[in-house]
Amino acid sequence: MFNIERWKEIFQSIKKNKLRTALSGMTVSLGILIFIILFGLGEGLKNSYSDLFLNEANNVIFIYPGKTTKPYGGFKTNRIIELKNEDVLDLQNEFSSSIEFVNPRLFVNETIKYKLESFQFDINAVGPSNQQIEKHVLMKGRYINEKDIEEKNKVTTIGRLVARDIFRGEDPIGKFINLGSRAFKVVGVFQDTSGDTEENKLIIPYTTRQQILKGTDVIGTLALTFDQSIGGSGAVKLSNNIKSFLKKKKSIDPSDPSGIRVRNIADEIDRSLQFANALQIIVTFVGIGTLIAGIIGISNIMVFIVKERTKELGIRKALGAQPTEIIKMILSESIFITTLSGFFGMILGIIILSSLDSGALQDYFITRAGVDFGIAFFATVILIVFGVIAGYVPAKRAASIKPILALRDE
């Protein structure tokens, strides 16, 4: 294959036919460039989805009580199911091997006041494990703790944005804010990387809230984290077990879809990632389309090149060029151009992707756009291989044409 004399011929032909070379090179470069950029952006899209859930603990199961839709065990339908403090203890005992934290939660609707000014924020009455489940990061002071739960202290840990809006630069620690008619002492400030929603919340002990609600032991919802080592299938099994345990305890028909609902975050992440994967597949499909367009482009140009050179090839044959020599000449030229411009397009695509990889793309839900080098290389090689096949057919035809016909071609 390697023949220095032939390569000298090829380089001369390339050098003397710059437009032709540029055209065919550009087709290949563009095909591979667009493929790599599209593929990279698709990866970025997928990364965004992955990151979305990275900030939340993904080993969380939520339990929501509701209304029954079936009569069971002597109870009528439409019975309202309530979770109670004892349920927390029962769950902890029953599933002690796989459960890490259990977090009771009550949603509080009270007006927030500080120095005669009113504010509108969400208030969550929860346990200390809320910090781990929501991945709250303390900036100042402390989070609500077990002691607060036990003593039903009127304390609150507030989100970063709450602190900013209410205290406006003042140090919030030790200050009192009114939640409804009661004053709560601010003991800490937290932030959350997952976004503004969590940072716009105030956290208070759930027992304090229950006491305010005239000593009730009712819980709104439950969130619990499990040992991640049980894996995806273990998580699904656990959530099913929790569901049937609670249904049995609350005398709910096992086939009742309502009554107790259990939501598994891991399951939802899986589904969202499937969506992201589907997007990636679509984007890749479009990329492959451009790759095919590139192959068709190079085929066209090869046909054109051979047509344009028919007379030259005829002259060469008249001077004694053998058919195989003609095929080798055209193919080597096409391989050389496609390889060079293919890798040029690939490297350019990778450079563009890595230079794009900044904050601006975040607005379009694209994170860390990039392409695996192996995939880029593979796509480039595919394009080169098809470029060669595309070149072979017209080259073969040109080589078998009678020199006299080629010479007549004006």
Added chain:
Amino acid sequence: MIEIKNLHKSYQIGASSLHVLKGIDFSVEDGDLVAIMGSSGSGKSTLLNILGMLDTSDVGTYDLDKIRIADMNEKKAANYRNKFLGFVFQSFNLINYKNALENVALPLYYQGISRKERQKTALTYLDKVGLKDWADHLPSELSGGQKQRVAIARALASNPKVLLADEPTGALDSTTSLEVMALIQKINNEGKTILVVTHEHDIAKMCKRIVHLKDGVIVDDKKIKQNVIKNV
């Protein structure tokens, strides 16, 4: 040198067939300079193409230097063309992106001769046609006569047994035609066998023998007194 017997050639044009050569018997001695004449459509170019192995015959035999030229594959034909034959065309057929020297060296490339050797030989032949100083010029920078001289140098470069010229002066004015024919006579005088296809009587008279073709058969074949060109 050339021995042809009962040569037939037809072209398929759509459904009908055109019988171009209808039994040619023809031989050429070593060192001869033959003009093949005839009006257009007489089959003279076809005959030359078959002689040059650029085209194939339907019936008949063709021996070139006692070698039977028949049913050759492309590879063998290419090899024979390269070794035995030199071509000069009416439209020069130089490769436009190669300079004069590279054009002349091309047949040597297909003989597998090294680059250095090729350039040396090519320069010798360019010198022979008086264009040594034009070696690095592209065909577009040469006049018609110069182009044809480069083409002749190229045809000679592989030192062929026979030189085949198809209307070598067809695209040239009378003065340059004379120059080119003088060159052909000079090469012939050095011993090369040359066949010239032409329809011009003046040009034919500069050869040693004239063969007349009409409707695919030889109607006249005679040796003539050569009109030798002097002082060009």
